[in-house]
Amino acid sequence: MRIRKVRLEDVPPAVELARRLDLDYPGMELDRLWVAEEAGEIAGLVALKEHPDCLELCGLGVEPRFRGKNVGTDLVEAVMAAAPGRVHLATIIPEFFEACGFEKSADIPATFLDKRNTAWCDGCPQERCTVMSREKR
Ligand SMILES: CC(C)(COP(=O)(O)OP(=O)(O)OC[C@H]1O[C@@H](n2cnc3c(N)ncnc32)[C@H](O)[C@@H]1OP(=O)(O)O)[C@@H](O)C(=O)NCCC(=O)NCCS
Structure with a gap:
């Protein structure tokens, strides 16, 4: 398994995987x-989005056949190695991100509060949504 930056030709299969896992966004x-990447197949993906007030890790997903092999954790570490500063995220699986070194955020960037009023949050159980952040180490 190889974790790497996306290449132009990976974008369609990566976005397609995100769509299948219901993680895609405009x-x-x-x-x-x-x-x-595993033998030419896109097995997982993650995105780093730059907002005016924060950096967001989003769209983390691993093809079900490849789960439980640290691919998700390795993708998170790839983002953290490249991020220029503190990274935020909103998740319904805080236990996974806690194990990756994220902590529940004391102050929530306005970007995340604004998102709750958009289609971004449709279909996600808001009561389980946790905003977390981690400093780059
Ligand atoms: C969450 C996800 C990316 C994890 O990918 P993965 O490659 O299986 O993760 P890893 O193998 O690196 O898992 C490492 C640890 O996280 C735990 N973990 C995995 N999925 C988890 C989940 N959904 N909730 C809580 N813990 C989870 C594993 O049990 C493992 O713990 P262990 O080391 O104590 O055994 C993957 O399950 C996935 O794509 N889920 C669907 C999309 C999703 O929920 N994305 C996050 C949206 S916020």
């Missing part, structure tokens, strides 16, 4: 993306 292909 403009995803324009964000900084990393993929996990």
